[in-house]
Each structure stands twice: as structure tokens, then as C-alpha cells.
Amino acid sequence: MTTTHEFWLAGRRASGDGDFEVRHSFDGSLVGKVSVPTDAQVEEAVAAATAALPVFAATPAHVRAAALDHVSKRLAERTEEIAQLITAENGKPIKWARGEVGRAVSVFRWAAEEARRTNGETMRLDTDPGGVGRFALIRRFPRGVVLGIAPFNFPLNLVAHKVAPAIAVGAPIILKPAPATPLSALLLGEILAETDLPAGSWSVLPVPNEKMPALVQDERLPVISFTGSDKVGYQIMDSVPRKHVTLELGGNAAAVVLADYSSEADLDWAATRIAMFSNYQGGQSCISVQRVIADAAVYDTLVEKVVAKVQAQVTGDPKDDAVDVGPLVDENAAKRVESWVEDAVAKGAKVLTGGTRDGAAYAPTVLADLPADAILARAEVFGPVLSLHKVDGVDEAFAAVNDSAFGLQAGVFTHDLQTAFRAQRELEVGGVIIGDAPSFRADQMPYGGVKDSGVGREGIKYAMDDFTYEKVMVLTGLDL
Incomplete structure (x- = not known):
């Protein structure tokens, strides 16, 4: 009973x-x-x-x-x-x-x-x-x-x-x-x-x-x-x-990877954190990585690493200790994510991995060439989907972060202290995480956003x- x-x-x-x-x-x-x-x-x-x-x-x-x-x-x-x-x-x-x-x-x-x-x-x-x-x-x-x-x-x-x-x-x-x-x-x-x-x-x-x-x-x-x-x-x-x-x-959090973050170890770390935190909780987190904004100098290498690490995420029964990504909260949530990805593909986006649904589960997904008029480009997906964007330099990268109705948190992978302080000054978000994904939160720190966040x-x-x-x-x- x-x-x-x-x-x-x-x-x-x-x-x-x-x-x-x-x-x-x-x-x-x-x-x-x-x-x-x-x-x-x-x-x-x-x-x-x-x-x-x-x-x-x-x-x-x-x-x-x-x-x-x-x-x-x-x-x-x-x-x-x-x-x-x-x-x-x-x-x-x-x-x-x-x-x-x-x-x-x-x-x-x-x-x-x-x-x-x-x-x-x-x-x-x-x-x-x-x-x-x-x-x-x-x-x-x-x-x-x-x-x-x-x-x-x-x-x-x-x-x-x-x-x-x-x-x-x-x-x-x-x-x-x-x-x-x-x-x-x-x-x-x-x-x-x-x-x-x-x-x-x-x-x-x-x-x-x-x-x-x-x-x-x-x-x-x-x-x-x-x-x-x-x-x-x-x-x-x-x-x-x-x-x-x-x-x-909500949010559509961005992870920025700048040109100085270019060593093999740097890009491995960035890709690992991006892959993990675009998919943890099934992507159902306000600060889940949804947008990856990478400098052209590191973009190609980063894409390869991100796709490989996303593919390595273990999916399945959430009761299994080995599983990284479980289902969404219900099947309707997964169907919505599926429809948004389909919209993006119809408008020109490329699926590099994932893009499939099984009941309430949606496969960890990476998109490239996401058009600006796709729903995924503007709204919060609240699912295991990230998009990759190539930019030239810090100015363009920070402008891309701010080109959003949301402003919860952003991650900036850089070793440059001046750039870190510039990020805090210029990014229109409630929190800037340097050297990690935007998904980091210490529960004692002030947490919240600006704009529609x-x-x-x-x-x-x-x-x-x-x-x-x-x-x-x-x-x-x-x-x-």
C-alpha cells in the first residue's frame, strides 16, 4: 500500500x-x-x-x-x-x-x-x-x-x-x-x-x-x-x-573561454567543467552552462574536447552511482527541449552530439552554428543542451554574454587578472566565476541576478x- x-x-x-x-x-x-x-x-x-x-x-x-x-x-x-x-x-x-x-x-x-x-x-x-x-x-x-x-x-x-x-x-x-x-x-x-x-x-x-x-x-x-x-x-x-x-x-548562462586559456591542460579543464555543468541535474539548473563563447584562437580545439567529454557523460537510471545525467523532471519537459532543438536545427544549427529523446530523458546535446532567431539562443532551455559560439577577442566575447535578457552568472576562463576585473565590471550578471563554469555556487555567498534573472x-x-x-x-x- x-x-x-x-x-x-x-x-x-x-x-x-x-x-x-x-x-x-x-x-x-x-x-x-x-x-x-x-x-x-x-x-x-x-x-x-x-x-x-x-x-x-x-x-x-x-x-x-x-x-x-x-x-x-x-x-x-x-x-x-x-x-x-x-x-x-x-x-x-x-x-x-x-x-x-x-x-x-x-x-x-x-x-x-x-x-x-x-x-x-x-x-x-x-x-x-x-x-x-x-x-x-x-x-x-x-x-x-x-x-x-x-x-x-x-x-x-x-x-x-x-x-x-x-x-x-x-x-x-x-x-x-x-x-x-x-x-x-x-x-x-x-x-x-x-x-x-x-x-x-x-x-x-x-x-x-x-x-x-x-x-x-x-x-x-x-x-x-x-x-x-x-x-x-x-x-x-x-x-x-x-x-x-x-x-x-532563470538564466542562459555563458562560459567564456579566452585566447590566453590555451594550454592542453587549460582546455581540458574548461571542457571538463563545461561538459559536466551543462548536463548536471539534467541541465535543470538556472546556472547550467547553456552558451559556450570561445575565442577563435582556441575554438576548434575546445569544440573537439567539449564534444568528447559530453559524449563521455554516463546516462541512465539515476539510482546508479555511475550515472552522471538522469531524466528531466517529466516527459513534457523533455518534449519541450526536443522541440527547441528541432527548431534550432530547422533554422540552421548543427547537432554535434545528442539531439535525441527517450521518454523523460534527453541525450546530452551540443549544437554549433545556432542562429540568433532560434528559441534556444534567447530563452532558458533548462535541459542538457549547450551551444558553441566563436568570437574574436574579449570585446566580442563580453558583448555576446551581455546580449541576453538574462543575467544570473557567467564563467570566464582566463589567467589574466586585468581581464578578470574587467569581467566583473562589464558583464551584466549577478556573479562572475573566473577560471570555472558559471555553475559554481557557494551557498553562503550572495546569489542572484539582474535583468530578467x-x-x-x-x-x-x-x-x-x-x-x-x-x-x-x-x-x-x-x-x-
């Missing part, structure tokens, strides 16, 4: 009046059923979070830090169990799922550390005659209850990036996991329930997407943290202009800032 997973309503288990299935994208097997909260239960969760706000905001730092430490420890203890669950519901290879759990362990640990050292700042005001005898203490306080909307591609770690900073600052959070991958978030709820966090300070509600507009509009939820598509993200922002909305959206930043300290506001207290009549 298949288990129906309960959800978490104000910190306790609950069941609704219906359920939906979660299936493994590789073989279609049933992973589990998930209970759906009723409208009344959603209202109960929002009311509980609203009531919990003053209590949670006033909790001592050690209480919040201890809870975060506990979550980190329990995730580490249950790594293999959780990794297997991620692979089952998401389809990502088990080795990448284990890495995701490890990242979430670190996210909660860093949040505990930040909760302990968030002290505010002081400012003497007698630097101007009008401020003689006055001293300011500046602290941060929660903006209110957070509505966290998580995507399917990292069903644990991107949930962690919403839950952990909210707990760290004492902001109640209502988490809405992706319908395709709710099980990891529900398991996280099981661990959160082991802590002493106040009742109502957190809920995990697998609400259907079609019922989300009402939650988004609810005035009791003044902060929305959304990770997902740019279309949905900006619809949310436009619908609630007076709310504090942070958006981590979103607003706000993830990374524990930076998300904590987004979830809070500065409040100043001025002391008067002091002998400084």
Missing part, C-alpha cells in the same frame, strides 16, 4: 480532503501520495503564522540557532535516506542528490551561525553639531510572515534557502514546495517538528499552483520569496507591487537582510 504523506500545518501533521501522486520520472513508478490542504487549513496556517510573528521575532538568538543546528545535524545523519528520496521524486542522479543534501546541511549550519552573530550596528551622531549627545543603535527586525515558493530542481536545498534564513531572523514562514517534488520539503518538516520552535512559526503546505494567487495576494504575508520561471516570478511581483518580493529566476539575493546573510528591515533607536542626552 502506498503511503499518503501528511503535510505540516503550524508545526503539526495534518491531512486534507484529497491527494496527488508523485512519480519517478525515470520509470514512472509511484513514489508516494501527498495530502492536499483544504482552504480552511491554509487559512489556519496563515492565521497561526500571523499570531506567531511577535513571539517568534522575540525569541532569543540561542533558541533559533539551536533549532537550525539541530536541523543541520539531522540532515547529515539522514543523508542517504534523503538523497534517495530526492532522486526518487526529482530524477537527478544519486551522486548529485547526495551533494544537494550536503549543501543543505551547510545552509542550516551557516544560518545558525548568522543567527548568533546578527548584532546590528551602532553610530555616534555627534559628527554633526545637531547630534551632540545622541547615539544610534541600528537593528534589523522581520518584515513579517514569509511566503516561500520553491522549485522542483533542488527540492531540498532551495527549500533550505527559504526556511533557514527565515528561522534565523525569527520570521514565520509558510513554505509551498513544487507539486512535482514535495517529499523532501515534507521530510524537512519532520525534522523541524523535532525542534522547540514556536507553534505557528512554520508550515509546509503542498498547495496546488492554481490556488496560489489567493496566498500571494494575502496581505498578512508581506514577504514573498520565489524561485522559478521568470514568467511566473514577474507575474507575482506585478500582482503585489506593495509587497517585498525577492525573485530568483530576478531581484534580491539568496545566500544566508543576504536573504536574512531581505527578510528584515532596519530600525534605528536614538539615545539622547548622553555624554559621549
Whole structure:
């Protein structure tokens, strides 16, 4: 008998009046059923979070830090169990799922550390005659209850990036996991329930997407943290202009290989990283390598190496430790990628390897001569497909990176320090990775984009800032 997973309503288990299935994208097997909260239960969760706000905001730092430490420890203890669950519901290879759990362990640990050292700042005001005898203490306080909307591609770690900073600052959070991958978030709820966090300070509600507009509009939820598509993200922002909305959206990340990066070892490294990170997670990452922009001096050699290394990526059952590339999240996603590649080929692109679909799996694919009017040239593919582009010099390379509606991260393979600083200055992205693919992310660093890639930043300290506001207290009549 298949288990129906309960959800978490104000910190306790609950069941609704219906359920939906979660299936493994590789073989279609049933992973589990998930209970759906009723409208009344959603209202109960929002009311509980609203009531919990003053209590949670006033909790001592050690209480919040201890809870975060506990979550980190329990995730580490249950790594293999959780990794297997991620692979089952998401389809990502088990080795990448284990890495995701490890990242979430670190996210909660860093949040505990930040909760302990968030002290505010002081400012003497007698630097101007009008401020003689006055001293300011500046602290941060929660903006209110957070509505966290998580995507399917990292069903644990991107949930962690919403839950952990909210707990760290004492902001109640209502988490809405992706319908395709709710099980990891529900398991996280099981661990959160082991802590002493106040009742109502957190809920995990697998609400259907079609019922989300009402939650988004609810005035009791003044902060929305959304990770997902740019279309949905900006619809949310436009619908609630007076709310504090942070958006981590899409990209079509570029890896630039410049002329000075020309030794055999250099190009082997660049090709290895490009091949790996155009295909990891099935290409279902906002910073997956989608465009390779190579100087003419290294282009031909790089192409040969990239194609060989992409062909060496092991595909198959994601439960197999040897597999590098599993299926996409579902067959519809693979069909969309297939149609975009077909569009590119019809317009003149050449398939150097890949270009085939088998159910929900799409073969790691490399394209050359991609025309500018192809969908793949402008949009985010969110699949294991990369295109190769030849340029002459740094000017042309950086212009090609910036010729995009997106601006999340870019990788620049160069040894030249001046070029590295120029890249940070000129590239219209939120992050520049020198000497590696754009797909590198340390979870403690500020992460987010510009242009259509979103607003706000993830990374524990930076998300904590987004979830809070500065409040100043001025002391008067002091002998400084």
C-alpha cells in the first residue's frame, strides 16, 4: 500500500480532503501520495503564522540557532535516506542528490551561525553639531510572515534557502514546495517538528499552483520569496507591487573561454567543467552552462574536447552511482527541449552530439552554428543542451554574454587578472566565476541576478537582510 504523506500545518501533521501522486520520472513508478490542504487549513496556517510573528521575532538568538543546528545535524545523519528520496521524486542522479543534501546541511549550519552573530550596528551622531549627545543603535527586525515558493530542481536545498534564513531572523514562514517534488520539503518538516520552535512559526503546505494567487495576494504575508520561471516570478511581483518580493529566476548562462586559456591542460579543464555543468541535474539548473563563447584562437580545439567529454557523460537510471545525467523532471519537459532543438536545427544549427529523446530523458546535446532567431539562443532551455559560439577577442566575447535578457552568472576562463576585473565590471550578471563554469555556487555567498534573472539575493546573510528591515533607536542626552 502506498503511503499518503501528511503535510505540516503550524508545526503539526495534518491531512486534507484529497491527494496527488508523485512519480519517478525515470520509470514512472509511484513514489508516494501527498495530502492536499483544504482552504480552511491554509487559512489556519496563515492565521497561526500571523499570531506567531511577535513571539517568534522575540525569541532569543540561542533558541533559533539551536533549532537550525539541530536541523543541520539531522540532515547529515539522514543523508542517504534523503538523497534517495530526492532522486526518487526529482530524477537527478544519486551522486548529485547526495551533494544537494550536503549543501543543505551547510545552509542550516551557516544560518545558525548568522543567527548568533546578527548584532546590528551602532553610530555616534555627534559628527554633526545637531547630534551632540545622541547615539544610534541600528537593528534589523522581520518584515513579517514569509511566503516561500520553491522549485522542483533542488527540492531540498532551495527549500533550505527559504526556511533557514527565515528561522534565523525569527520570521514565520509558510513554505509551498513544487507539486512535482514535495517529499523532501515534507521530510524537512519532520525534522523541524523535532525542534522547540514556536507553534505557528512554520508550515509546509503542498498547495496546488492554481490556488496560489489567493496566498500571494494575502496581505498578512508581506514577504514573498520565489524561485522559478521568470514568467511566473514577474507575474507575482506585478500582482503585489506593495509587497517585498525577492525573485530568483532563470538564466542562459555563458562560459567564456579566452585566447590566453590555451594550454592542453587549460582546455581540458574548461571542457571538463563545461561538459559536466551543462548536463548536471539534467541541465535543470538556472546556472547550467547553456552558451559556450570561445575565442577563435582556441575554438576548434575546445569544440573537439567539449564534444568528447559530453559524449563521455554516463546516462541512465539515476539510482546508479555511475550515472552522471538522469531524466528531466517529466516527459513534457523533455518534449519541450526536443522541440527547441528541432527548431534550432530547422533554422540552421548543427547537432554535434545528442539531439535525441527517450521518454523523460534527453541525450546530452551540443549544437554549433545556432542562429540568433532560434528559441534556444534567447530563452532558458533548462535541459542538457549547450551551444558553441566563436568570437574574436574579449570585446566580442563580453558583448555576446551581455546580449541576453538574462543575467544570473557567467564563467570566464582566463589567467589574466586585468581581464578578470574587467569581467566583473562589464558583464551584466549577478556573479562572475573566473577560471570555472558559471555553475559554481557557494551557498553562503550572495546569489542572484539582474535583468530578467530576478531581484534580491539568496545566500544566508543576504536573504536574512531581505527578510528584515532596519530600525534605528536614538539615545539622547548622553555624554559621549
